[in-house]
Amino acid sequence: MKPAALPLGQQLIARGLVSEDQLRIALMEQDRSKLPLGKLLVRLGFVSEAALRDALGEVQGHRTVDLAHTLADHEALALVPQDLARRHRLLALSWQPEARRITVAMADSNDLLAMDQLRARLPAGTQVEALIAGESDIARAIDRYYGFDLSLDGILTEIETGRADPRLAAAAATEYSQPVVRLVDALLSDAVKRGASDLHFEPEESFLRIRLRIDGILHQVRALHQSYWPAMAVRVKVMAGLNIAETRAPQDGRITLNTNGRLIDYRVSVQPTLHGENIVLRILDRERGILKLDGLGLADAQLDTLKLMLARPSGIILVTGPTGSGKTTTLYSVLSAISSESINVMTLEDPVEYPLPLIRQTSVADAVKLDFANGIRSIMRQDPDVILVGEIRDADTAQMAFRAAMTGHQVFSTLHTNSALGAIPRLLDLGILPDILAGNVVGVIGQRLLRRLCVECRQPHAPDAAELQLLGWREDRPAPALFRAKGCTHCAHQGYRGRLAIMEIMRLDADIDDLIARRALPRELRAAARAKGFRSLADDGLRRVLDGSTSLAELSRVVDLTDRMPAASADWAA
Numbered sequence: 068m069k070p071a072a073l074p075l076g077q078q079l080i081a082r083g084l085v086s087e088d089q090l091r092i093a094l095m096e097q098d099r100s101k102l103p104l105g106k107l108l109v110r111l112g113f114v115s116e117a118a119l120r121d122a123l124g125e126v127q128g129h130r131t132v133d134l135a136h137t138l139a140d141h142e143a144l145a146l147v148p149q150d151l152a153r154r155h156r157l158l159a160l161s162w163q164p165e166a167r168r169i170t171v172a173m174a175d176s177n178d179l180l181a182m183d184q185l186r187a188r189l190p191a192g193t194q195v196e197a198l199i200a201g202e203s204d205i206a207r208a209i210d211r212y213y214g215f216d217l218s219l220d221g222i223l224t225e226i227e228t229g230r231a232d233p234r235l236a237a238a239a240a241t242e243y244s245q246p247v248v249r250l251v252d253a254l255l256s257d258a259v260k261r262g263a264s265d266l267h268f269e270p271e272e273s274f275l276r277i278r279l280r281i282d283g284i285l286h287q288v289r290a291l292h293q294s295y296w297p298a299m300a301v302r303v304k305v306m307a308g309l310n311i312a313e314t315r316a317p318q319d320g321r322i323t324l325n326t327n328g329r330l331i332d333y334r335v336s337v338q339p340t341l342h343g344e345n346i347v348l349r350i351l352d353r354e355r356g357i358l359k360l361d362g363l364g365l366a367d368a369q370l371d372t373l374k375l376m377l378a379r380p381s382g383i384i385l386v387t388g389p390t391g392s393g394k395t396t397t398l399y400s401v402l403s404a405i406s407s408e409s410i411n412v413m414t415l416e417d418p419v420e421y422p423l424p425l426i427r428q429t430s431v432a433d434a435v436k437l438d439f440a441n442g443i444r445s446i447m448r449q450d451p452d453v454i455l456v457g458e459i460r461d462a463d464t465a466q467m468a469f470r471a472a473m474t475g476h477q478v479f480s481t482l483h484t485n486s487a488l489g490a491i492p493r494l495l496d497l498g499i500l501p502d503i504l505a506g507n508v509v510g511v512i513g514q515r516l517l518r519r520l521c522v523e524c525r526q527p528h529a530p531d532a533a534e535l536q537l538l539g540w541r542e543d544r545p546a547p548a549l550f551r552a553k554g555c556t557h558c559a560h561q562g563y564r565g566r567l568a569i570m571e572i573m574r575l576d577a578d579i580d581d582l583i584a585r586r587a588l589p590r591e592l593r594a595a596a597r598a599k600g601f602r603s604l605a606d607d608g609l610r611r612v613l614d615g616s617t618s619l620a621e622l623s624r625v626v627d628l629t630d631r632m633p634a635a636s637a638d639w640a641a
Contacts, residue, residue, distance in 0.1 A: 075104055078122045079114060089113040103175070106202065117201060124199040129176050134158065134204040137325035138256045141217035143169055146189060149213040155181035158208050160198070161328035167193045170328035172200035172208070196328070211243045219257060219289070222250045226295070247298040251306070255333065255348075257288075259326045261559075264350055264391070266333075268303070270296050270343035281559075282518045282566050283391065293342075300337075300344050307335040315339050321418070322348075329353075334418070351420050358396065360404045364567050366610060368600065372572050373512075377405060382509035383472040385459075387484045393516050393568050394481040395420055398455060401479065402426060405453065414455035415442040431457070443467040447474075456480040465497040472507045486604065487513035487573040488592055491583060505580035513571040515604055515625045517617045518563035524555035525562070525615070534619055537631045538609055551618045567616055569607040569626070574599075605631070 076094070079085045085093075085108065093107045100107070105123060108114045117133070124131035143162035146169065152158060156174040163169075169189060173181065176197040185195060200208075216222055225246045243249060254277065258266045263279035270276075275296045277289040304311045307320030322333040334349040365373065376384055384401075386394040399421055406412050406425050417439075418430040427449070431437050437445075439456055440463035446454055458481045459465050472478045484493045490511045494504055530538065530549050540546065552562025573596050575583075582592055593601075608622040622628065 075122060079108070079118075082118070082122065084118050084122070085113050109202075120199050120201045120204075123175075129197055129199050132160070132172050132198040132200050132325055134172060134200050134208045134325075136323065137172075137208070138252050138327070139208070139212055139217075140256060140260070140327045141253070143171075143327075144212055144217065147171070147185065148188065149209065151184060151188060152209050152213070153206075155184065156202055156205050157181060157185065158200070158205050158212070160325070168196065169193055170196045170198060172198045172205060174200065174202040174205055198328070215243060215249060217249060217253060219250070219253050222246050222253055223291070226250070247295070247302055250295075251299055251302045254289075255324065256326055258348075258350055259329070259331055259352070262565075266348040266350060268296070268299065268346040270340065270345065272342050275299075280391075282561075282563055283516055284518070284561075296343060300346060303335065303346055303348075304337065307333075309335070309337060314344055332420070334420075353421055357403055357421055357423070358400045360400055363397065363400060363570075364611075364616075365570065366607070369570060369572050369602075369607070372510075372574050372600075373401075376510040376572075376574055377401065379477075379509050381472060381475045381477060382507050383468060383478040383480065384509045384512070385480055385482050385490050386512045386514065387482045387487055387490050388514045389483065389485075391516070392514055393566075394514065395457075397512065397514060397568070397570075398479050398481065399423065402453070402455060410452040411450055412453040412455070413446045413449055413451045414457070415439055415446060416455070416457040439464040440467045443471055447471060447476075451476060453477045453479070458482070459494075459497070462498045465494060465499055469499055469503055469507055473503070484513075487511040487571045488589055488596070489513075491592065492589070495586075501584050501586055505584040508575050508583075510572060510574040513573075513604055514568050515608075516566045516568055517608065517611065517625055518561075518621050519565040519567050520550055520552060520615065520617055520621075521555060521558035521562055521564040523557040524553040525550040525618075526553045530619075537619060537628055538613070539631070547613055548615075549612065549619065550615045551620065563617075563621070567611060569604055569611060571602060571604045571607060573601050 076085070076090045080087065080090060093104060093111060093113065096107050096111070097104055105119050109119055120131050137160065139158065140161045143159035146162060147157070147159040155178060158172045159169060160172055161170045167190060171185065176199060182195065186193065189195070216225055254266065258279055261279060261281055263281050265280040267278040267280070267285070268275060269278065270293065273293050275291045275293055276287060277291065278285045278287050301311050304318070304320070306322045309318045309320045317339065318337040320335040322335060324331055324333070330353050332351040332353070334351065336347045336349070338345045360373070361370065386397050388394050402412060402423060406423070408425065411427070412425065413427045413429070415429050415431060419428045422428065429442060431439060431442055439458070439460070443454065443456060443464070444467060454471055454476055456464065456468050456478065459468055468478050468480055482490050482493060484490050491504065495501065527548050527550055530546055534549065535546060538547070554560035554562045558564040576599070579592065579595050582595055604626050605628055608617070608626050611617050612619050612622055
């Protein structure tokens with residue numbers, strides 16, 4: 068019998084959490100009191116509520132959630148009355164109106180009566196996802212959330228008017244009674260719901276600007292009075308485990324929360340500025356961060372080239388592009404594709420963004436003098452087959468990465484250059500000799516992220532002469548149908564929703580290695596690569612324009628198309 072198929076009591080014994088005698092005592096008490104076994108085990112002090120929660124999750128086949136590190140969605144809470152939540156020990160965590168899906172935390176997901184009464188209160192056709200949580204955790208969370216205004220507008224009104232919450236007259240004030248605490252939580256939750264990649268808190272002389280980076284573009288979402296910021300900054304720093312007394316030096320931290328039903332990591336960066344501490348939170352959604360190789364949107368020829376590069380047992384593969392161009396996502400997708408029990412994959416990152424199964428991941432740390440170069444030296448003694456180096460940023464790291472590649476390892480890393488071809492002179496600049504470059508670089512991937520046109524509102528249009536020239540379209544062929552952004556409620560009137568990657572993949576073979584060894588000019592390398600099928604970022608971007616995924620205006624915002632534009636229409640992109 069599989070462990071997950073065992074009854075709850077046997078599960079706890081198998082985990083070593085209770086003894087046979089303790090289970091026997093609890094079962095005797097259950098015969099007398101008719102209470103659930105799990106509740107009795109906790110009441111008798113034989114097992115902790117957290118351990119019981121995890122065991123129930125395995126027995127009932129549901130995920131578990133730690134409500135102490137969870138932010139609930141106020142829209143979800145509004146759908147479930149407090150009396151229903153208390154009576155059936157459940158808490159609404161997230162609500163997805165488009166998918167008609169609600170996520171709730173329950174002490175017992177097999178409580179059919181609770182499920183029936185919950186569905187009766189929800190819009191018809193709503194899907195309910197149950198997560199297992201501790202009963203006392205749910206009770207505390209209900210006390211924490213219900214009765215307090217959790218919407219952004221409501222919290223701001225509360226702060227501005229100074230009105231007291233009616234709950235506080237009858238109950239002792241708690242941390243959550245402070246509107247600033249709820250304001251920060253609401254901003255974090257709102258950023259995740261909007262699909263933002265970064266949340267910016269930017270103090271000015273007399274106000275605080277709050278901006279979200281959505282699909283690569285910053286949008287101002289709020290402007291608050293400057294007096295709000297000191298308390299908000301302290302709250303963020305406390306959540307991230309930073310020194311709240313230090314306001315003159317940069318600090319970095321991390322917050323992990325279950326937000327809107329998903330486990331989210333927030334990388335926190337604090338930078339002192341003229342008007343106070345500027346705080347930026349990078350939002351890392353583990354459920355959205357990793358794609359399969361065939362989900363990257365590569366053309367068939369590009370995917371074949373990438374697979375051919377991965378088939379080479381040793382050497383270094385580089386991914387290039389500016390910050391925020393999706394390099395790490397691409398590398399994680401590659402690692403997920405090649406990872407198996409038969410190989411040892413180890414990474415060195417700054418910091419680890421997404422935990423991956425079967426992969427040993429390490430964060431560089433200044434406190435223990437573990438940088439990329441020293442980390443590679445250490446990893447080389449761990450019998451690795453594949454090594455991921457988060458970034459090659461200095462000569463020592465470059466030397467160690469190539470030493471690993473030359474000794475029979477597959478090495479993956481990122482490099483900040485403008486193009487795939489730009490990786491070669493950058494590595495030469497870092498001190499890697501041409502003879503070492505030749506034969507040890509398997510290939511280079513250059514990439515950018517473009518906003519994807521909203522399929523609900525994109526508008527078809529006939530291209531004009533300048534656009535046809537950009538496309539390289541011949542006059543003897545029918546003009547293609549292009550699309551441009553409009554804006555609707557589905558895309559928050561932006562015209563774009565989501566992003567896609569465009570890539571240029573340069574595989575280095577013996578001919579290109581010979582050119583590198585004799586320090587050939589960049590134009591010679593480009594000509595040789597093109598002769599072997601290389602297509603630039605602009606070429607790949609135009610492919611996505613022609614298939615209706617994005618617009619020419621968006622492509623020109625990200626990729627330099629000026630060499631394709633007629634001089635008379637240099638202002639076309641505007």
